[in-house]
Amino acid sequence: MIWFILIATLILLYYHAHKNTYHPEFREVHLNINHKDLKPLHILHLSDLHMENISITPEQLSQQLKGQKIDIIALTGDYLERIKNIDKFLDYLKVLHHLKPKYGIYVVFGNHDYLLREKINIFQEAIEKTGAVVLRNENRTIQIGNQTINIIGIDDFSTKRSDLKRSFDGIKSGINLVLTHDPNVVLHMADYSFDYLLSGHFHGGQIHWPKPYHLVKMGKLARQNIIKGLHFHQERAFYISEGLGQTGINIRLRSKPEITLHTLSS
Numbered sequence: 001m002i003w004f005i006l007i008a009t010l011i012l013l014y015y016h017a018h019k020n021t022y023h024p025e026f027r028e029v030h031l032n033i034n035h036k037d038l039k040p041l042h043i044l045h046l047s048d049l050h051m052e053n054i055s056i057t058p059e060q061l062s063q064q065l066k067g068q069k070i071d072i073i074a075l076t077g078d079y080l081e082r083i084k085n086i087d088k089f090l091d092y093l094k095v096l097h098h099l100k101p102k103y104g105i106y107v108v109f110g111n112h113d114y115l116l117r118e119k120i121n122i123f124q125e126a127i128e129k130t131g132a133v134v135l136r137n138e139n140r141t142i143q144i145g146n147q148t149i150n151i152i153g154i155d156d157f158s159t160k161r162s163d164l165k166r167s168f169d170g171i172k173s174g175i176n177l178v179l180t181h182d183p184n185v186v187l188h189m190a191d192y193s194f195d196y197l198l199s200g201h202f203h204g205g206q207i208h209w210p211k212p213y214h215l216v217k218m219g220k221l222a223r224q225n226i227i228k229g230l231h232f233h234q235e236r237a238f239y240i241s242e243g244l245g246q247t248g249i250n251i252r253l254r255s256k257p258e259i260t261l262h263t264l265s266s
Contacts, residue, residue, distance in 0.1 A: 013253075016253075017207075017251035017252055017253045018055075018250060018251050020251070020252040020253070020255070020256050020257075021053075021054075021055035021056075021246055021250055021251065021252050021257060022055045022056065023256060023257070024056055024060075024064065024244065024256060024257035024258060024259050025242075025256045025257070025258050025259070026064060026259050026260075026261070027258060027259070027260045027261070028260075028261050028262075028263070029230060029239065029260060029261070029262045029263070030262075030263045030265070031196060031230075031237055031262065031263070031264050031265075032264075032265055032266065033175065033195045033196065033237075033264055033265070033266070034195075035147065035174075035175050035195070035266055036266055037145070037146055037147065037266060038144075038147050038175065038264065038265055038266040039144065039145065039147075039265070040263050040264070040265045041071050041072070041144065041149070041263065041264045041265070042068075042069050042070050042071045042072075042261060042262070042263050043070075043071065043072045043073070043074055043177070043198070043261070043262040043263075043264065044065070044068070044070045044072070044073045044074070044096075044099070044101065044259075044260070044261055044262075045073075045074045045076065045198050045239070045241055045260040045261075045262055046073070046074075046075050046076075046096075046241070046244055046259060046260075047075070047076040047077060047078065047110075047181070047198075047199070047200025047201075047241040047243045047244065047258075048076075048077065048078040048110070048200045048201070048203060048241070048242075048243025048244060048245055048247075049075075049078070049079045049080075049089065049092060049243070049244045049245045050078055050079070050080070050112065050243070050244075050245030050246055050247050051079060051080040051082075051085035051088045051089050051245070052080065052081060052082065052085065052245075052247075053245055053246040053247060053248070053249070053250040054244060054245035054246070054250075055245075055246075055250065055257075056244060056245075056257055058091045058092050058094070058095045059095075061092060061095050061244075061259070062095045062098065064259060065095075065099055065259070068099070068261060070099050070100075070101045070102070070261070071101060071102045071103050071144075072101055072102075072103050072104065072105075072106065072151070072177075073096050073099070073101045073104070073105040073106070074106055074177075074179050074198050075096075075105065075106070075107045075108070075132075075179075076108055076110070076179055076180065076181055076198055076199055076200045076241065077108050077109050077110025077111075077112075077113060077156065077180075077181030077200060077201070078110035078111065078112040078113060078181065078200065078201070078243070078245075078247070079109075079110075079112075079113055079123075080112070080113065080116075080123075081112045081113070081115040081116065082116075083116060083119050083122065083123070086122070086123055086126050090126060090127075090130065093105070093127065093130055093132060094130070097130060097131065097132075103142045103144070103149075104131075104132070104133060104142075105130075105131070105132040105133065106132070106133050106135060106140070106151050106153065106179055107127055107132050107133065107134045107135065107153075108134075108135055108136070108153045108154070108155065108156075108179045108180055108181060109134075109136065109155065109156055109181065110156050110158075110181035110182070110200070110201065111156050111158045111159045111181065111182070111201075112247065113156075114156065114159055114161070124136075134153075135151070135152070135153020135179065136153065136155045136161075137153070137154060137155045137161075137162070137163040137166040137167045138153060138166065138167065138169075139151060139152040139153065139167060139168065139169070139170070139171055141171070141172055141174070147174065147175060148172050148173065148174025148175065149174060149175050149177060150171045150172065150174050150175065150176045150177065151177050151179065152167050152168060152171065152176055152177065152178045152179065152194070153167065153178075153179050153180070154167045154178060154179070154180040154185055155167075155180075156180075156181045156182055157180065157181070157182035157184055157185040157188075158181070158182040158184070158201065158218070158219070162180070162185050162188075164185075164188070164189065164191075164192050167192075168192055175195050175264075176193055176194040176195050176196075177194070177195065177196055177197075177198070177264075178194045178196070178197040178198070178238075179197075179198050179199075180197065180198075180199050181199060181200060181201050182199065182201045182218075182219070183197070183199035183200075183201060183202075183221055183226075183238055183240050184218075184219035184220060184221050184222075185199075186221075186233045186236070186238050187220060187221070187233065189236075190234065194236060195236070195237070195264075196237050196238070196239070196262070196264060197236070197237070197238035197239070198238075198239050198241070198262070199238065199239065199240050199241070200240065200241040200242075200243050201218070201240070202215055202218065202221075202222060202227040202228065202240060202242075203242055203243045203246065203247065203252075203255060204227060204228040204240075204242030204243070204252075204254075204255035204256075204258070205227055205228075205254065205255050206246060206247070206248075206251075206252055206253075206255055207251065207252070207253045207254075207255075208227075208253060208254040208255045209253055209254050212225070212227055215227060221240075226240070227240060228240050228241070228242050228255075228258075239260070239262065241258050241260055242255055242256065242257065242258040243257065243258060244257045244258065244259065245257070
């Protein structure tokens with residue numbers, strides 16, 4: 001009888017955890033930054049799509065974002081780990097292009113993407129053919145009225161691919177928006193100025209009960225239970241997305257897929 005109750009409980013728990021993967025949370029974050037005359041800048045942030053384990057369809061994503069005003073789309077890594085899933089990822093990217101972000105789509109890679117090894121270059125070419133910009137320790141500058149926005153893409157910290165000097169090389173005076181996968185890099189950026197950093201990597205624990213002890217090997221932030229949401233380090237803001245897909249097994253407990261719209265203003 002005890003075994004029957006235990007098995008039934010596990011089945012119900014798995015059903016609930018799998019069902020969570022189909023219901024993304026839409027979050028809005030409003031942040032004031034210390035720059036004058038910045039008109040509200042709307043940034044759609046998605047991370048950790050994990051084509052191998054994603055329940056949300058491109059059509060569902062499109063419906064969720066219908067009618068939203070979007071200036072920039074930021075994608076912060078872990079899209080796939082098998083080359084056969086590139087076309088599947090491009091279906092999601094097509095939806096994002098249809099949203100017509102005023103200043104473009106910017107992409108950085110995560111640790112799972114680098115499981116492609118040398119084929120990561122094929123993946124990058126496929127993304128860039130759509131018009132999106134891939135940033136691997138490099139930056140781009142856009143001008144919005146009188147404001148200069150530096151979009152800085154730092155490559156994956158967890159696989160030791162981050163190069164801060166290269167990422168910030170040649171940037172102009174202005175607002176620094178950093179895109180990266182592993183947020184632990186913020187702990188190493190004392191000499192590099194940024195106004196806002198967007199990241200992912202932790203999935204909000206994915207299985208988060210009572211605490212995400214399984215993330216302790218994923219760096220100092222995880223050991224401090226800093227695994228999702230808005231945080232500050234040395235008075236500088238950074239955000240950790242819970243991600244849109246899953247890894248390992250397609251379930252979530254006390255965590256849901258996340259779509260985030262950030263609004264930056266003076």
